[in-house]
Amino acid sequence: MADLITLRVTRYRPENDTEPTTQDYEIPLRKEWAVLDGLNHIKDHLDGTLSYRWSCRMGICGSCGMTVNGEPRLTCATFLEDCAPGPIRVEPLRNFPVIRDLVVEIGDFMRKLPQVKPWVIREEEASIDSEYLQTPAELDQYKQFSMCINCMLCYSACPVYALDKDFLGPAAIALAQRYNLDSRDQGSAERMDVLSAAEGIWSCTFVGECTTACPKGVDPAGAIQRYKFTAAMESLKAFLLPRGTR
């Protein structure tokens, strides 16, 4: 007999429940099982009505973010053994409206994404015969910020976003910086207004929870700090220099 462990799962079905409740499930404690394998075991063998998102089960699609024992985690990369002896609390990600059970509504983020213009902006499009040259050092400038999988753990961890849903948020700002720092891009001026607005970088109080939560080693807090400096320099220039020489 395999050892067992309890998953204490938050349930919420808007048709029946006015408040979220919790439900305990006993599942096998297997060495190779992630929390997600436990949820799949519940879904397939114990209770077909539990809802959650998942897909790649290899930490790259960003679907399966949840709150595990109070922390925002990818459930496919959080192992049961590391949470033993349990009960392991599995809740939806914080700071988002809950649709049902462990599924949260991320439409707010999806609407913010296009606002930072996350695409290469060029004054003139070069012909498609050859590549823009970019040295490994130039690639390193932005590479880290291109690793975001949009899993929403940073929004769930962010104390500013918790209070102010207008805040652009860590992933969107880091993505803007990913393009600003790309040697092929010339669009930083176009991204300036939205980043420098009250809901942009200046809302961030630099707690750094986003960077701690990121499962992919992106440093959104660093991106925001760095952009604050850029923005401050820009406004200083605007103040000191007459138009045209900027």
Add this chain to the structure above:
Amino acid sequence: MTLSHDVVIVGGGGAGLRAAIAVAESDPRLSVAVVSKVYPMRSHTVSAEGGAAAAIRSDDSLDEHAHDTISGGDWLCDQAAVEAFVKEAPEELLRLEHWGCPWSREPDGRVAVRPFGGMRKMRTWFAADKTGFHLLHTLFQTSLKYERIDRYDEWYVTKLLVDDGRVCGVVAFELMSGRIEAITAKAVILCTGGCGRVFPFTTNAAIKTGDGMALAYRAGAPLKDMEFVQYHPTGLPFTGILITEAARAEGGWLINKDGYRYLQDYDLGTPSPKPVLRSMELGPRDRLSQAFVKEAEKGRTVDTPHGQVVHLDLRHLGSTVIDTKLPFVRELCLSYEHVDPVRELIPVRPVVHYMMGGVHTDIHGATPMEGLYAAGEVACVSINGANRLGSNSLPELLVFGARAGQAAAAFASTAVHGAQGGAAVRAQVEDERRRLEHDLLGRDGGKEPISAVREEMQATMEDGAGIYRSGESLARAADRLHALQERFRTARLEDHSRTFNTELVAALELSFMLDVAETIVHSALLREESRGAHQRTDFPARDDDRFLASSLIYRNADGSRQMEYPPVTITRWPPGERVYGR
């Protein structure tokens, strides 16, 4: 309310997003919608690791890429399609570069290339070992700038609407609300990806359930070459997570339980310390996976709780190469196998990876049904023949995603008929609504959970239609699948909620998979030869006299099946022997 667009694209992976951009760029007046059961950036393209092939170096040529692809596909490829593919692949990858894809670079700033299995030149572009992730996010972010592209994120398509032989839209439901709607269109492009989940052990994500293949098949469009299922030689035991071929391209070795590079015993060349193109570990996937089975039969593999394995040895590459070229491989091994490839051997075994077959299309992504197009893994053009070469799929998504988008846009701009459809279409929508609401959401009682049916289907496919098959094993699988179709009809559904009902999704996916599984088994049963990934123990040789032909499987209106065998298009490369390592 009716939802209506000029072009509806089902799927927001690499193929779907490339197609959407192509439609938007072909004719800015057209309205185009991307309907996807997951947010586009969660699509399975995100998992691709190793790279994307396109000849750009001066020592390389389009003809060499074409010949590698055709011989790799055991001469079942459509050679006209391959010629178009190799010609347009470099342009498409350069376009991705211009859109911001962070390709790995040479010191002088040019895009870097790496070797890959079955390729005689270094031509695989890569973004470390997260190529698909970067490609998909670049496409998705770029797509945001086109205001004409509407998205239906987390909408699940259940049916194609057909009016008088012409496809005119889809029925879909929104996961969040459960609302069921017809979305009408002048043209529909299927970009729904592959079907690895039909098997128990696969690299494929949970969403890869062959939906688009079944949608087309049920609507009357033929599926092509469904017997050709690719096993990748190096999956992690238990999870099936892929260890990319790039690990071998960078110099990794496959060794048996005695530490012996066993591929030398299977006509794949002789071992040398450095990787040699088209030799040993850089042979094609079908041959490597078959060698594993033979090695296991000889008792030279390692027995583990999760089955027989061999070892992938990267230790001699050192931590610098591993961390710069294969960081994701290290991350995956550490997380999921508790093994550090810098110091330890990685246990691996063959794993279902890719579907060569799919919805039959021509070189423009058009299916034989008016108004229906397909591109990406769901489609079969066919450039992959009997065995796809690694790193040909990502460029295929781009080349044929763009072509299908352009063709669908041209068709939609000139289509005279409106997209609304008449009484016949409205009746189909009502029937489908009834099926979803009454037969599935309203189902009471039922015997077994759907997971029981799914698990047995997967076991059936592994037993009957695995790396080696026979007439007998396939006939048995066909019988079992028939019985499983019946069991599915009476399986239990516990969730009656409209809100984010993932049990309903799982049931619909299972029903699609059962249809796809049947087409695989029947096509395999009737192909009495061995070619590429289709190995029949009762017909061990390739038979060009009878089977230098694609197999097309149709479903008739009464549910019966029909096969056709159109000859393969040969332009410049007559069938020959597949030679590796010599």
